[in-house]
Amino acid sequence: MTASVFFGCTFIAFGPAIALFLFTIARDPLRVIFLIAGAFFWLCSLLLSSLVWFITVQISNKESSSQQKGLLIFGVVLSVLLQETFRFGYYKLLKKANEGLLMLSAEETMPISIRQLAYVSGLGFGFMSGAFSMVNILADSVGPGTIGIHGDSQHYFLSSAFMTMAIILLHMFWGVVFFDSCEKQHWWSLAVVVISHLLVSCLTFQNPQYVGSLVPTYIIVFLVGLWAFFCSGGSLRNLKLCLTCKDKDFLLANHRPR
Amino acid sequence: HRFIGGDSICILRQAFFLSCVSASISGDTGVIHVLESEADLEWPLSKGPNPPYMVLLESSLFTRSIMMKMKNESNRVAGVAVVVPNTSPPEFSPHTTCPNENTGVYSDNYGPNLAHCNTTVWNPRGNGLSYEEFDFPVFSLKEDNETEFIKQCYLDHNRAVNGSAPQYPLCAMQLFSHMHAVTNTPTCMRRNDINFSINPEMVCDPLGDYNVWGSIRPYNDTVFGHKENESVVIAAARLDSRAFFWEVSTGAEGSVSGFVTLLAAAQALREVTHEAPPTRNILFAFFQGETFDYIGSSRMVYDMENGKFVIDLDNIHSVLEIGQVAVHSGTNLFLHSDPVSRRNNTVNDENLVNNLQSSTAGLSFLLVEPNVSQPLPPSSLQRFLRAQPIPGIVLADHESAFNNRYYESFYDNAANLNLTYPSDLSPEEQLEFVTDTAKSLTDVATVVARALYKQAGGNESLVNNIKADPKIVTQMLYGFLVSSNNSWFQAVMAPELKNILKPSPPEYYVGVAMSSTPTRLVQYLLANLTGAATNLTQSQCQKPDELPNESRQMYSYLWVQGIVPPNSTERDSFCVRASVRLTKAVSPAFELGEYASKDYSTWTESRWKFIKARIFLVASRDLEMLTLGVGVAVLFTSLLVTYFISTKADVLFSSTREPASAAY
Numbered sequence: 002m003t004a005s006v007f008f009g010c011t012f013i014a015f016g017p018a019i020a021l022f023l024f025t026i027a028r029d030p031l032r033v034i035f036l037i038a039g040a041f042f043w044l045c046s047l048l049l050s051s052l053v054w055f056i057t058v059q060i061s062n063k064e065s066s067s068q069q070k071g072l073l074i075f076g077v078v079l080s081v082l083l084q085e086t087f088r089f090g091y092y093k094l095l096k097k098a099n100e101g102l103l104m105l106s107a108e109e110t111m112p113i114s115i116r117q118l119a120y121v122s123g124l125g126f127g128f129m130s131g132a133f134s135m136v137n138i139l140a141d142s143v144g145p146g147t148i149g150i151h152g153d154s155q156h157y158f159l160s161s162a163f164m165t166m167a168i169i170l171l172h173m174f175w176g177v178v179f180f181d182s183c184e185k186q187h188w189w190s191l192a193v194v195v196i197s198h199l200l201v202s203c204l205t206f207q208n209p210q211y212v213g214s215l216v217p218t219y220i221i222v223f224l225v226g227l228w229a230f231f232c233s234g235g236s237l238r239n240l241k242l243c244l245t246c247k248d249k250d251f252l253l254a255n256h257r258p259r
Numbered sequence: 260h261r262f263i264g265g266d267s268i269c270i271l272r273q274a275f276f277l278s279c280v281s282a283s284i285s286g287d288t289g290v291i292h293v294l295e296s297e298a299d300l301e302w303p304l305s306k307g308p309n310p311p312y313m314v315l316l317e318s319s320l321f322t323r324s325i326m327m328k329m330k331n332e333s334n335r336v337a338g339v340a341v342v343v344p345n346t347s348p349p350e351f352s353p354h355t356t357c358p359n360e361n362t363g364v365y366s367d368n369y370g371p372n373l374a375h376c377n378t379t380v381w382n383p384r385g386n387g388l389s390y391e392e393f394d395f396p397v398f399s400l401k402e403d404n405e406t407e408f409i410k411q412c413y414l415d416h417n418r419a420v421n422g423s424a425p426q427y428p429l430c431a432m433q434l435f436s437h438m439h440a441v442t443n444t445p446t447c448m449r450r451n452d453i454n455f456s457i458n459p460e461m462v463c464d465p466l467g468d469y470n471v472w473g474s475i476r477p478y479n480d481t482v483f484g485h486k487e488n489e490s491v492v493i494a495a496a497r498l499d500s501r502a503f504f505w506e507v508s509t510g511a512e513g514s515v516s517g518f519v520t521l522l523a524a525a526q527a528l529r530e531v532t533h534e535a536p537p538t539r540n541i542l543f544a545f546f547q548g549e550t551f552d553y554i555g556s557s558r559m560v561y562d563m564e565n566g567k568f569v570i571d572l573d574n575i576h577s578v579l580e581i582g583q584v585a586v587h588s589g590t591n592l593f594l595h596s597d598p599v600s601r602r603n604n605t606v607n608d609e610n611l612v613n614n615l616q617s618s619t620a621g622l623s624f625l626l627v628e629p630n631v632s633q634p635l636p637p638s639s640l641q642r643f644l645r646a647q648p649i650p651g652i653v654l655a656d657h658e659s660a661f662n663n664r665y666y667e668s669f670y671d672n673a674a675n676l677n678l679t680y681p682s683d684l685s686p687e688e689q690l691e692f693v694t695d696t697a698k699s700l701t702d703v704a705t706v707v708a709r710a711l712y713k714q715a716g717g718n719e720s721l722v723n724n725i726k727a728d729p730k731i732v733t734q735m736l737y738g739f740l741v742s743s744n745n746s747w748f749q750a751v752m753a754p755e756l757k758n759i760l761k762p763s764p765p766e767y768y769v770g771v772a773m774s775s776t777p778t779r780l781v782q783y784l785l786a787n788l789t790g791a792a793t794n795l796t797q798s799q800c801q802k803p804d805e806l807p808n809e810s811r812q813m814y815s816y817l818w819v820q821g822i823v824p825p826n827s828t829e830r831d832s833f834c835v836r837a838s839v840r841l842t843k844a845v846s847p848a849f850e851l852g853e854y855a856s857k858d859y860s861t862w863t864e865s866r867w868k869f870i871k872a873r874i875f876l877v878a879s880r881d882l883e884m885l886t887l888g889v890g891v892a893v894l895f896t897s898l899l900v901t902y903f904i905s906t907k908a909d910v911l912f913s914s915t916r917e918p919a920s921a922a923y
């Protein structure tokens with residue numbers, strides 16, 4: 002649809018992710034490494050689920066559309082489960098790596114905490130997931146036309162961009178909550194993460210009723226975001242302090258020599 | 260996007276002026292507008308609010324006035340697509356009114372009052388569209404499902420309701436047809452010569468192919484120049500034609516009628532010239548590229564003048580050319596000759612005329628000399644006369660202006676020759692069915708054969724035995740105008756060339772690839788019809804010089820597929836020995852490097868990468884800007900928020916990380 006749509010959709014989809022990367026991750030090389038490793042883990046999960054999908058499609062009956070639809074649902078569910086499994090695997094790997102890092106580094110404390118790792122790995126998952134969702138659509142949006150000649154909705158590009166933004170944010174939040182619940186052995190909250198992921202993915206079956214899929218998705222983004230905020234040490238009091246700028250005194254008070 | 264198939268565009272350049280330009284390199288996009296009438300042209304040209312437009316024309320609206328109006332407003336027109344229907348309009352000729360006017364024999368020095376069609380306008384219906392320059396691409400679309408889809412898309416999205424502007428999204432089409440050549444032939448040939456890189460990019464190629472010639476008595480192919488005491492009667496016809504659109508040239512009346520007649524006459528002469536050879540030799544010449552300023556004939560004359568052909572101009576006794584001969588029973592044919600050379604008594608056409616007129620005994624038509632003292636019609640004979648006065652006659656079905664209502668257009672097809680078959684015949688039965696058209700052309704071929712035999716000094720008493728074969732004529736008409744992939748053409752072609760045979764008629768545009776289908780077909784047909792079948796095996800056929808009585812210098816040896824016998828699946832292939840040759844038909848201007856020559860044809864064809872079209876919807880500018888605006892806003896907001904959060908991270912995420920610092 003021309004360059005303006007291309008850039009518009011890119012900024013919508015990847016805006017928050019780019020901002021987060023620039024301000025929080027880019028300065029610390031260790032975080033960058035873990036981000037990329039996280040992206041790679043997501044990619045592996047996608048590879049595995051696409052392999053299974055490919056095989057099942059080949060052996061299925063291509064003519065029957067209900068079977069194809071069923072196959073699609075199965076594919077989505079399998080992919081979500083595999084992503085979460087790989088997230089768990091990444092967590093285990095990071096725990097092991099942490100001990101190794103501790104031995105290697107000169108300092109006494111860990112250079113990067115498990116909470117930061119949670120955030121970075123979630124963002125890594127989000128980046129890769131967003132890229133795969135969005136890049137093909139962006140490539141098509143550069144051309145001179147828009148969707149619709151076969152009767153589909155015109156708002157496909159915009160809604161895909163917003164969906165991708167939501168997914169990236171969600172992956173980040175899920176990462177935080179996931180690692181936190183693994184740390185604290187709260188298995189039920191782990192299940193909630195998996196269920197909410199499944200819910201969001203299945204909401205996309207509502208498309209092309211984009212309102213029906215986007216609005217609930219953003220509600221879930223908000224809720225999970227709140228939960229992640231509390232998990233990572235935030236509280237309403239801190240928020241109030243921040244927003245009313247009373248924190249200056251707080252900070253100064255904090256740094257007064259004790 | 261949806262890709263659509265289409266044939267396109269004119270792509271030729273000539274010295275000094277440009278004809279038919281191309282699109283930009285990234286394709287031209289325009290909102291589709293289906294033109295309903297000439298008055299409707301106002302919408303794309305002035306009133307419509309969403310230029311540029313891609314105008315879709317029915318062929319009845321493909322006229323000079325509409326195309327010229329669009330040419331004047333070409334910044335609002337992104338391209339034109341013409342729907343080619345299955346039925347023909349009453350008349351249509353995109354060629355000029357005076358074909359090849361600058362390269363014929365008539366000029367300011369020779370018959371100045373006859374030059375530039377001052378006495379007779381040969382193609383009065385010509386609108387000259389093929390030679391106009393357009394700044395946008397012009398496509399042709401077949402009338403099929405694709406075109407219906409485009410029209411439906413227009414009706415759904417682009418129709419203006421009561422004069423108000425249609426709402427976005429609008430249906431649009433994008434045409435890619437970038438042509439590499441620019442300006443004119445000298446410029447693009449000069450650019451061809453720029454050799455800075457390892458793979459020099461050629462931008463254009465000269466038009467040309469091969470001429471086919473054959474003779475009753477063979478000539479040694481390695482001995483060129485004048486031959487003592489050799490007198491030759493040349494029988495000529497042209498092979499090619501063109502249309503506005505590049506891939507749909509048919510030329511039924513324009514060229515096929517002529518060369519099929521000549522092939523049939525050559526076949527009719529085979530028997531009698533073996534029994535009682537005439538005094539003079541008869542040379543059958545089929546010229547390619549005549550549409551584009553006589554490429555083939557000017558090359559042959561040039562070769563004769565420079566001693567590069569087996570005979571030279573002094574060896575020529577007379578020339579009989581078969582022009583457009585779509586004769587119907589009862590109508591007469593006309594014998595055109597050059598009045599200037601007759602007036603000066605430099606040539607004597609009387610013998611030829613008498614021989615021709617006396618050959619029509621017993622047939623249903625007469626050969627008449629036109630009343631008016633008018634010039635020769637556009638014909639290869641003019642190029643011979645340019646070099647030297649030679650007696651010559653052009654045989655044609657028109658007394659003055661052409662009868663052909665579709666000269667050099669895509670409507671000059673089988674229907675124009677009234678070539679009809681009963682509806683219940685299979686393709687093989689149609690091949691064998693002798694149509695009325697075939698019967699008429701057979702009579703013409705008989706006349707031509709008899710006249711040639713007499714003109715060559717043959718035995719008068721044997722003349723009445725010369726008869727052309729209607730079965731051969733009808734098979735040729737079927738193969739050249741309906742379907743080239745038939746059993747007879749398959750039998751006469753070489754095995755490695757059988758892929759050029761298609762279920763449709765061949766394309767008669769001369770092209771640049773030197774592999775034109777009609778040339779090959781005529782070569783093999785002439786060989787089969789005038790040559791002899793031999794017992795040689797395939798390997799002997801490729802190397803006949805090893806055998807005592809065979810010589811590749813005198814004959815050409817062609818291995819042909821042959822027919823499939825009734826109870827077998829293998830073809831009965833055999834070796835044909837014939838005195839049939841191909842000579843290069845590329846304009847002498849390119850041999851001499853005179854790309855701006857006024858004497859010779861300088862036509863070239865541009866190269867291109869790909870040609871395709873696709874349709875899609877376009878959204879309004881506003882929606883696009885809105886998307887961009889939202890994106891930028893999201894980006895800024897997220898940058899701000901993230902900056903804010905990251906600077907206050909200590910505060911926000913403090914409760915469990917640093918319990919010691921909580922002073923409260």
